[in-house]
Amino acid sequence: MTGTHPCQGAAKTAVRDQLLTARRRRPLPEVGTAARAIADHVLATDEVRRAATVAAYVSVGTEPGTTDLLDRLVDAGKRVILPVLLPDNDLDWAVYHGPTSLAPARRGLLEPLSTPLGVAAVATADVVLVPGLAASRAGLRLGRGGGSYDRALARVPVGTFTCVLLYDDELLADVPAEPHDRPVTAAATPGGVVRLTA
Known part of the structure; x- marks a missing residue:
């Protein structure tokens, strides 16, 4: 990746490895309980209650689960769009x-399976x-390293409620x-929604 400072890249890799290892060790009952709690907190926010369209994603493995959340968003009358990974790692939406x-x-x-809407649909x-x-408490998000969501977030208008779904111990000082x-702008964990200050 161009412009990457080698120290920061190495630090990211090390932190990612630690976090992924911790996720793999999470018991499945805990993953399920966390998913339900996160869904409750997200659905209770004013931003989600007022939203017509919510961009979300389908969780995999021991990520904080989104299956229940997606269906509850649809039940609440929201239009939900999900990412479709393109060959260049950018995200289309459907x-x-x-x-x-x-x-x-x-x-x-x-x-x-629905018709893709284009990469700008997230906006x-x-x-x-x-x-x-x-x-971090300052709103910096550590992803898996593909850059897909950094590109998608660059298209989101300033002031939009952008929330990362995490376990409680993944909200870090830095x-x-x-x-x-x-x-x-926020992190949703089983413990609640935390507003982050960029």
Whole structure:
């Protein structure tokens, strides 16, 4: 990746490895309980209650689960758009129509079968829910390193509610960051929604 400071890149890799190892060790009952708590907190925010369109994602493995959250958003009358990973790691978006509207895709992901809306569709969302491995109190998000969400977040209008879904111990005082990293405005954990200050 051009412009990456080698020390920051190495620091990110080390922190990512630690966080991924901790996630793999989480007991499945804890993952399920955390997913329900996160869904409750996200759905209770004023931003989500007012939103017409919510950009979200389908969780994989021991990520904080989104299955329940996606269906509850649809039940609440929200238009939910989900990412479709493009060959260059950018994200297209398509409407979610329930669990039967998803199909297996590259990298073990599930993606919507509906017609793609284009990479700019994320800019139409009132709320953007994003995955991450950690976030800092200043709003810096540590992702998996592909840069997909940094590109997507760059298209989101300033002032949009952007929230990363994490476990409680993944909200850190600081995370390694690089100039291309895009901040988020909140983190939702099983313990609640924390407003972050960029």
